[in-house]
Amino acid sequence: MNKSIQHFALIFLFTVGTGNFTSAAPDRTTAAHDPMPTKIPDHIILTWSDDPATTQSVTWRTDTSIVESYGEIARADASPNFIHYTNIIDAKTENFLLDDYCANYHSITFTNLHPNTLYLYRVGSEDNWRSEWFQFRTASRESEPFTFIYLGDGQNNLLSMWSRSIRGAYSAAPDARFIIHAGDLVSFSDSYLQWSKWFEAAGWINGMAPSIPVPGNHEYYHGSGKKRYLTDYWRPQFTLPENGIDSLPESNYYIDFQGLRILAMNSNEHLEEQAEWLETVLKDNPNRWTIATFHHTIYAATVNRDHKKLRETWKPLFDKYHVDLVLAGHDHAYSRGHNIDPNIGISDPQTGTVYVVSVSGPKMYDLTDDRWMDRAAENTQLYQVISVDQKTLSYRSYTVTGELYDAFQVIKKKNKPNKIIDQKPQNFPERTFQNTLSIPK
Ligand SMILES: [Fe+2]
Numbered sequence: 249m250n251k252s253i254q255h256f257a258l259i260f261l262f263t264v265g266t267g268n269f270t271s272a273a274p275d276r277t278t279a280a281h282d283p284m285p286t287k288i289p290d291h292i293i294l295t296w297s298d299d300p301a302t303t304q305s306v307t308w309r310t311d312t313s314i315v316e317s318y319g320e321i322a323r324a325d326a327s328p329n330f331i332h333y334t335n336i337i338d339a340k341t342e343n344f345l346l347d348d349y350c351a352n353y354h355s356i357t358f359t360n361l362h363p364n365t366l367y368l369y370r371v372g373s374e375d376n377w378r379s380e381w382f383q384f385r386t387a388s389r390e391s392e393p394f395t396f397i398y399l400g401d402g403q404n405n406l407l408s409m410w411s412r413s414i415r416g417a418y419s420a421a422p423d424a425r426f427i428i429h430a431g432d433l434v435s436f437s438d439s440y441l442q443w444s445k446w447f448e449a450a451g452w453i454n455g456m457a458p459s460i461p462v463p464g465n466h467e468y469y470h471g472s473g474k475k476r477y478l479t480d481y482w483r484p485q486f487t488l489p490e491n492g493i494d495s496l497p498e499s500n501y502y503i504d505f506q507g508l509r510i511l512a513m514n515s516n517e518h519l520e521e522q523a524e525w526l527e528t529v530l531k532d533n534p535n536r537w538t539i540a541t542f543h544h545t546i547y548a549a550t551v552n553r554d555h556k557k558l559r560e561t562w563k564p565l566f567d568k569y570h571v572d573l574v575l576a577g578h579d580h581a582y583s584r585g586h587n588i589d590p591n592i593g594i595s596d597p598q599t600g601t602v603y604v605v606s607v608s609g610p611k612m613y614d615l616t617d618d619r620w621m622d623r624a625a626e627n628t629q630l631y632q633v634i635s636v637d638q639k640t641l642s643y644r645s646y647t648v649t650g651e652l653y654d655a656f657q658v659i660k661k662k663n664k665p666n667k668i669i670d671q672k673p674q675n676f677p678e679r680t681f682q683n684t685l686s687i688p689k
Contacts, residue, residue, distance in 0.1 A: 306355065576603070
């Protein structure tokens with residue numbers, strides 16, 4: 249079967265398809281939980297809005313009858329006696345109303361925490377409408393080794409098919425200190441049903457490992473005229489830093505974690521303004537490692553998605569300040585390469601920002617014929633586990649069936665460019681639409 253016929257077959261199988269790429273199947277999975285809020289806290293999610301060594305933010309929702317809510321926190325101990333040594337903090341409550349959906353979103357930032365310390369918390373309100381106790385660890389003040397997870401677009405079939413990505417990732421890396429979501433968490437930004445499925449798929453993982461999300465184009469909606477706006481769900485659902493540009497509160501920010509600066513950027517708008525901000529946070533950066541994450545790609549993995557303006561606006565700064573790694577989504581395929589010339593195709597291992605595009609959900613596009621990448625995949629859901637220590641950043645990308653699909657190391661050299669060691673599995677052929685269409689029964 250040639251490629252176009254195979255695509256037709258996939259389209260037939262999956263019901264929906266456009267042009268040369270395949271969309272996910274219609275999501276008929278019924279949420280196990282009521283997608284509407286109740287008195288019981290749900291959609292509980294850890295994020296940071298301040299220093300990860302001394303603070304921890306948590307956000308959750310209830311129905312609108314819960315107007316006073318709180319969080320309770322204690323130093324963790326193996327004894328259940330910790331419940332006698334808790335502090336109770338009032339939550340900030342925000343009423344939310346959009347179309348036929350209404351909820352109260354509650355948030356707390358626990359402060360004055362001890363670095364590198366395990367805590368327990370729960371959230372709720374009077375009358376025992378409380379969550380279970382969740383554990384989290386604050387960041388160390390030192391550059392101690394740690395691991396984190398990075399996921400590309402979830403976006404479609406969130407409960408039915410993306411769930412295995414987030415759950416597989418956390419099962420592979422239960423010590424992950426945070427999870428990066430590189431945009432397009434959902435497909436319809438204003439769909440409470442999709443957000444409910446996103447939260448249900450992640451479940452208690454969101455209560456244990458802080459999320460670092462950036463918005464994709466699908467977190468935007470079309471307003472009047474041609475203007476697009478970030479969904480009203482974003483800010484109530486995620487309590488994030490406001491240390492980016494003023495016009496993008498909580499969607500452009502940075503977080504420092506144990507010697508790593510994470511630049512979270514909003515590639516949907518205000519690119520030049522964020523470039524100015526980027527220069528300030530790269531120029532004054534005490535961290536050994538720097539990664540940037542945003543939705544759109546500096547180098548397109550798939551066809552007809554080249555974003556020249558983004559590349560010309562941000563890449564010179566990644567080069568100038570030797571950003572180690574850029575993690576993106578958007579293209580619904582997998583690609584990894586480094587230091588690519590703007591004309592695409594010329595690579596120079598000496599300066600080495602590594603660019604990665606990945607996808608965790610089931611919507612899949614064709615790879616571009618501009619093969620700038622050192623490793624690529626079509627039609628494959630993946631998750632990434634990345635470990636960082638003083639000298640080495642170790643990157644591993646796994647298929648959702650748990651096979652190591654790609655790996656490399658970035659070695660820090662004093663006053664020299666990074667050294668990149670390609671460790672992709674040699675006996676694992678590139679996954680393409682061509683060779684992944686038929687699966688043995
Ligand atoms: Fe997407």
